[in-house]
Amino acid sequence: MKHHKIVHIVNGRADPNTPNGVNRWVHNVATVQQKQGYNVEVWGITKNTHLTNHEHIYPLHLFKPMHFPFGNDKKLIGMLKTIPKNTIFHMHSVFIFEFYIFSRNLKRHGFKWVLSPHAGYASKKNILLKFIYKKLFENTLIKEASAIHAISINDIEEISKKKFGMAPNGVQFNPNFKTIYSTDHSLRINYCGRLAISHKGLDLLLKALDLFKKQEKNIYLDLVGDGPDRALLEKMIESLDLTKQVTFYGSKFGTEKDEIIKKSDLFIHCSRWEAMPLAILEAASLAVPLLVSKPTNLADHVLKSKAGFVINELTPKNISDKLLAVFKEKINGKLDNKGKAARKMAVNNFSWENTAELLSKNVYSKII
Secondary structure (H helix, E strand, O other), rough: OOOOOEEEEEEOOOOOOOOOOHHHHHHHHHHHHHHOOOOEEEEEEEEOOOOOOOOOOOOEEEOOOOOOOOOOHHHHHHOOOOOOOOEEEEEEOOOOHHHHHHHHHHOOOOOOOEEOOOOOOOOOOEEEEHHHHHHHHHHHHHHOOOOEEOOOOOOOOOOHHHEEEOOOOOOOOOOOOOOOOOOOOEEEEEEOOOHHHHHHOHHHHHHHHHHHOOOOOOOEEOOOOOOHHHHHHHHHHHHHOOOOOOEEEEOOOOHHHHHHHOOOEEEOOOOOOOOOOHHHHHHHOOOOOEEEHHHHHHHHHHHOOOEEEEEEEHHHHHHHHHHHHHHHHHHHHOOHHHHHHHHHHHHHHHHHHHHHHHHHHHHHHHHH
């Protein structure tokens, strides 16, 4: 396997200091592969080709997006003439027209590729447009891929069932994890991710907070991240009279983000669709108890590891009831066990080293 060159192709710069989970995934896996002795490179498509300030140990080549349909980047195509023929090209994300055009050149030059949807096919946004695009372009990319890398079952398409391989998300382990668990009569919960109401179920979360507050219980929500729906969320918070309960932190990274998450009693994700959110794994690695929806594809892990709670039905009432259960465990001094179990779950199952190993074993092996 190490005799084959691996080229990860991503829409972006593979910058780990970004809310974009795909770019963070590529950076972390390429870093591990480089350390393990693989011949690995990252090729990114971005308008900002001069911005490569993040630390990286792998070769990083950046290319500009196409300026007109069916165009080719001469630099990008030119590199195909010098690269080894047994190179594995690994494309990350879907519905990216540059990937389709590039795949035509890969096929012309006799190269094979892997496709990672990263839950792009599970999204419920722009369904009609995506249906048309898949018929015209994406299905060809899927059918002609030598393997499909699935992070979760949401990545498995009917036309690719025979050639998919699983390798989940991973997480870096911070030695400065949560060790002090409060038992006071209030509940502080944290959400970290894109502020996208429908996708992340944030409307349900705010309505659940409203129900919880009406039981005369103290609850606080810290929102870390930014996104297209922040203004709508602010209006909703005001209409529900939750301005004293909800704090917006904006986009935070590294230690600053970790410290905000660590001060919470619970990390929550009530998404309507997902692959496997990196933010949940990061919170787990910090020993913060979890409350997750089934579409996060982590519910079984959370239950089996006793790392938190699962929302069985995505309704405000159900979420509020789960929050009440969390509150009772907190004041009874039992929540710390779930926090410790969450970190153990992350360490035992979701290291980036494990992801890289499974990628070679379950995905790349289908090509070699």
